[in-house]
Amino acid sequence: MDQEFLPFTRPTINEETIAGVADVLRSGWITTGAQNLAFEAALSEYVGGRPVRTFNSGTATLEIGLRIAGVGPGDEVITSPLSWVATSNTILEVGATPVFVDIDPYTRNLDLNLLEQAITPRTKALMPVYLAGLPVDMDRLYAIARQHGLRVIEDAAQALGSNWRGQRIGAIGDLVSFSFHANKNLTSIEGGALVLNNEAEARLAQKYRLQGVTRSGFDGMEVDVLGGKFNLSDVAARVGLGQMPHLAHFNEQRRELARYYFECFANGAAVTLGVELPPEDFEHTNWHMFQIVLPLPALKLDRAGFMAELHARGIGSGVHYPAIHLFKLYRERGFTVHRFPHAERIGASTVTLPLFPAMQLADVKRVVTAVNEICEHSSLTH
Secondary structure, three states, rough: EEEOEEEEOOOOOOOOOOOOHHHHHHHHOOOHHHHHHHHHHHHHOOOOOOEEEEEHHHHHHHHHHHHHHOOOOOEEEEEOOOOOOOHHHHHHHOEEEEEEEEEEEEEEEOOOHHHHHHHOOOEEEEEOOOHHHHOOOOOHHHHHHHHHEEEEEEEEEOOOOEEEOOOEEOOEOOEEEEOOOOOOOOOOOOEEEEEOOOOEEEEEHHHHOOEEEEEEEEEEEEEOOOOOEEEOOHHHHHHHHHHHHHHHHHHHHHHHHHHHHHHHOOOOOOHOOOEEEEOOOOOOOOOOOOOEEEOHEOOOHHHHHHHHHHHOEEEEEEOOOOHHOOOOOOOOOOOOOOHHHHHHHHHEEEEEEOOOOOOOOOHHHHHHHHHHHHHHEOOOOO
16 A cells, blocks of 8 residues: 655644634634734744734735835845745845845855855845754854844744744844744744834834724824735634644654654765755754755756655655745846855755654654665666
8 A cells, every 4th residue: 555645744733723713714803803913912922022913924024024124225135045035035025135145055044154245335134044944143143233233134934933042033133034834833824923122113013014004093094104915814813823832842843853864864875975964953943844955966867856756755845945046037137157156056956855743753764765765776876
């Protein structure tokens, strides 16, 4: 009997949450309302009491974070070329210019050794990306930001539950953006949240979230900023609320699975051939993803062929992410090949393996066995 197909991710949503969503649907109030307020309160408590506002996506939170930081036309924002393209698209959306800095090939995050040389008089903000949930060295990041008078908008889309030296991501720092997309450690189906510094920023975030509107009394309404339509529905918020009590358990399960990945990969054919594993960091990361980098020059097949071989064995995989500056939209803005070699190599050869709380250790073993077999059979020396 064939084994069940193993996707690279799958959300865990319990029956209590499903019943709660049904209650919201029956209530007659399904857009932004009481469930959002409760979700924001739970998130605020999670990050130490800082103001939090929900949005309909992690992309929206980045854009609003930039707007609150005063970023606009003529400004530059430094970020990583190895991320979901939304990171830099939001910089373009507010009329600013993304400035890419190559990644550290070990952490796969923004290389802070290259950061300061990219700062110019036009630089307004830094937007680090915490790939797979692993934060950058936040002490060093914020020291640079303070020295140059820069705002920081943390793309922590994948980092809910990660920490820096014992302090949760979101509990420290400047503006912090989380995503609750279906593949995240906590999901609201679609959605995101922005952690803010004070109530004034929170009020501004609310304005930007819904057309710039401020209401007062029964009929008072004013609009003094250009907002958009970024609010989160109460249906989605109820899913997020149902996830919150389980986040720590979800993340601990992910850590257990990641540990077993390292154990299974040790001294196997894949590592011997040159497959690069992610940083073995169990202090800071929430293990949002487990990504390997293929030694493509040593293989007879390309990445798509490798992923097809996994699929044929009933195993899903993903690509996170192609280097942003190689997309046509960015090449048309002057970015060229070979400018960020580490991001280009890893972006072209990374494969995301299955990792989600409902997985079993036997699933990890199955994945690693498949990776080892494919590498062994496709090796140029085989």
